[in-house]
Amino acid sequence: MTKLRLAIVGAGPAGIYAADILLKAERKFDVSIDLFEQLPAPYGLVRYGVAPDHPRIKGIITALRDVLDRGDIRIFGNVRFGEDLTLDDLKQHYHAVIFATGAIRDADLDIPGIDAVGSYGAADFVSWFDGHPDVPREWPLDAASVAVVGVGNVALDVSRMLAKHAEDLLPTEIPENVHAGLAASAVTDVHVFGRRGPAQVKFTPLELRELGELRDVDMVVYDEDFDYDDASRAAIASNKQVMVIDRVLQSWRQRPSVNNAGGEASRRLHLHFWAKPVEVKTDAEGHVSALVYERTRPDAEGGVVGTGEMREVPIQALYRAVGYFGSPLPGVPFDKRHGVIPNHEGQAVHKDSNERVPGVYATGWIKRGPVGLIGHTKSDAMETVRHLINDQASWWQPADPSDEAIPALLAARGVKWTDLEGWHRLDEHEIALGAPHGRARIKVVPRDEMITVSRGE
Numbered sequence: 001m002t003k004l005r006l007a008i009v010g011a012g013p014a015g016i017y018a019a020d021i022l023l024k025a026e027r028k029f030d031v032s033i034d035l036f037e038q039l040p041a042p043y044g045l046v047r048y049g050v051a052p053d054h055p056r057i058k059g060i061i062t063a064l065r066d067v068l069d070r071g072d073i074r075i076f077g078n079v080r081f082g083e084d085l086t087l088d089d090l091k092q093h094y095h096a097v098i099f100a101t102g103a104i105r106d107a108d109l110d111i112p113g114i115d116a117v118g119s120y121g122a123a124d125f126v127s128w129f130d131g132h133p134d135v136p137r138e139w140p141l142d143a144a145s146v147a148v149v150g151v152g153n154v155a156l157d158v159s160r161m162l163a164k165h166a167e168d169l170l171p172t173e174i175p176e177n178v179h180a181g182l183a184a185s186a187v188t189d190v191h192v193f194g195r196r197g198p199a200q201v202k203f204t205p206l207e208l209r210e211l212g213e214l215r216d217v218d219m220v221v222y223d224e225d226f227d228y229d230d231a232s233r234a235a236i237a238s239n240k241q242v243m244v245i246d247r248v249l250q251s252w253r254q255r256p257s258v259n260n261a262g263g264e265a266s267r268r269l270h271l272h273f274w275a276k277p278v279e280v281k282t283d284a285e286g287h288v289s290a291l292v293y294e295r296t297r298p299d300a301e302g303g304v305v306g307t308g309e310m311r312e313v314p315i316q317a318l319y320r321a322v323g324y325f326g327s328p329l330p331g332v333p334f335d336k337r338h339g340v341i342p343n344h345e346g347q348a349v350h351k352d353s354n355e356r357v358p359g360v361y362a363t364g365w366i367k368r369g370p371v372g373l374i375g376h377t378k379s380d381a382m383e384t385v386r387h388l389i390n391d392q393a394s395w396w397q398p399a400d401p402s403d404e405a406i407p408a409l410l411a412a413r414g415v416k417w418t419d420l421e422g423w424h425r426l427d428e429h430e431i432a433l434g435a436p437h438g439r440a441r442i443k444v445v446p447r448d449e450m451i452t453v454s455r456g457e
Contacts, residue, residue, distance in 0.1 A: 002392070004029040005401040007090050007097040009081050009329075011037035012044020013064060014364025015100035018381040020067045025385065033073045034094075034406060036085065039133065040078045040418045040450040041426060042068065044102055048130045049123075051157040052172035053164070053210075055440070068420055074403075076410065077418035078451055082330035084415045087360075093405045095395040096359040096388055099329060099348075103339060103365040107323035109149060113280030114320065118143065118288035122150070122158045122321035129161055129182075131175035133447035138177070141185035143316035147291045149277050150321035151194035152202040156211060158319050163190045163217045163269045173434065173441045189268050191313055193275045195296055196304050198225060198249050199232035205244040211269060212252060218263035219252045225273040226253070229298045272313075276306060280318055290314050324370035333357060340369055346384030347391070359396040361388050422454030429453045 006022065008015045019033045041047060043061055050057050068075065079085055081101075090097050106121030113119070118140070127135045141162075148159045161169075166183035174182075194201060212219050226249075228236070235242045249271075256263060274296045281290040292312050296304040326339035333351050335342045341362040342351040348360035363384040364377055372380075410417050418426075426444065433442040444450050451457075 002029050003401070004031045004096075004395075005094045005398060006031065006033045006388075007094040008033060008035045008100055009097060010044065010100035010102060010364070010366075011035050011039075011042040011075060011077070012100065012102055012364070013046060013060065014102065014366075014377045014381060015044070015098070016042070016064050016067050016073075017378050018098050018100060018363050018385055019073050021378070021381050022385045022388075023072055029389070032403070035073055035075045036079045036081060037075065037077045038080045040447060040454050041423060042075060042077065045104070048132045049104075049126055050130070051126070051161055052130065052174045052178075053160070053169055054157075055172070068423075071420075075418075075420050075423070076406065077423065077454070078447075079410065079415060079417050084410065084413060087331035089409065091359070091396045091398065093398050093400055093402075093409075094359075095398060095401070096361060096391075098346075098361040098363055098384060098388065099332065099341060099366055100362070100364045101327070101329065101366045103324040103326040103370040105325045105327055105339075106320060107325045107339075109277065109320040109322050111277055111279055113282055113288075114318075116280050116282045116288045116318075117286050118317040119280060120317070120319050122148070122154050122319045123324055125158055125161075125319060126154065129174070129178050131178060131443040131445040133445055133450060137445065139181050140317075141181055141187060143288075144186050145189045145313075145315045145317075146187055146191065147313065147315045147318040148190060148192045148321055149291075149318065150202075150323075151192065151196075151273075152321060152323070153204060153207050154324075155192060155319075155321035156203050156207040158321055159190050159192050159269060160211055160214065162187050162319075163211075163267050164214055165216060165267075168215055170437075171439060173430070173439065173443055175443045175445050177445060187267065189270065191270045191272060191291075191315065193272045193277055193291070193293060195274075195276045197228070197232055197273050197298065198246060199228065199235040199242050200302075201245060203245075205241055205248065208245055208248050212248065214269070216265045217267045217269055218265040219255065220268050220270040221249055221252050222272070223253065225271075226250075229300065231298060231300065231302060274304070275311075276304070278310065281312070288316055288318050291318060324365065326366045326369070332360060338369055341366055343367055345387055346380075347387050356394070358391075358394040416451050416455065418451060418454040422456070425456060426450060426454045 106123045128139045275293040279292040283289040295307045295309040299305045328334035348357040363381045430441040
């Protein structure tokens, strides 16, 4: 039986699904898989990209844990590809590699003033409130009025976390430093801006409903945004998801606080549609002071055109939530325009020549860009794995494919890697921290503390 030694870089849903699919489906090969993750803990964006008050989505961790706990996948955490381990190293010890490194940077919003003090990427804020070990412990929350640009689920996550009262997050796994930061927040008004109309948003009905359930937060929508054209009416009539979103928004229009923002709540969340950001204005110190936007209207072809009418909303901070973007990997082709590894159905190709790169594969967001929900990742991985299996003739020929080679290499380089047993230790430690307070867990944030706990040191 042919032996397949496979490396997977990235232990989020994409990497774990790929490993699981290969191990379950492949009978022609004796498959051995090593999973490498730059963080000391697995699960990627499910642990570090989903708001702490979303336990339903975090339920996917249970399925991922079941895969890892079978014991047929080795995991090496706290190993940085390109630093601790290179592509040449992988070629020495594996037949192929699948990159499942995702997309964790913010996409750019190219308007004047976007680099002002007080202008942030949503991904960085998400990393902060999810306790990512590689971002600062403090976050500046001294602005009373805040803009969030974008109408996807990340934009609503950011808006909800800014508007929500910190004590309402205490039942979750929110880290201590994050709770303290949010408790001291000066935010009273969050303004969400989208270029298109209510029938063209990217967020899901569940995310929208959750906004309306926030305690002591008024939802503010504006009647002028609901003058629907034929395309919007058709979308509402034909798409159940759009229909539900419209129903939720229409119910908010009936609330007394709408339009004049004169409700009883201490905080307000404003939704501005048909609003294309044009410029971030700054004060004398270079700090965000206002967002200028142009009113848009439908162009009858599913897009929008500008009306020439400019408006200005005073703000002191801005978050751009216009999408995530992949990061280049040393020695691996990269498409700078789309933020992905250029590929044909998961087989890496050279961007200019379109020639195959033997032994190199991609899955998840680094393969197709940051689109689709976590469930899409399974079908994505199936396609990549199918090609990998069929490409046996072009696999690498490793000099030392033994199981002992990688631990020896990492040890020789002084890498303090964490394994599955170590993740169990950290998992139990976090749960124990939360137990006295009636909480699911309290996340350990500092990387060195995560490593110490994981390694039993």
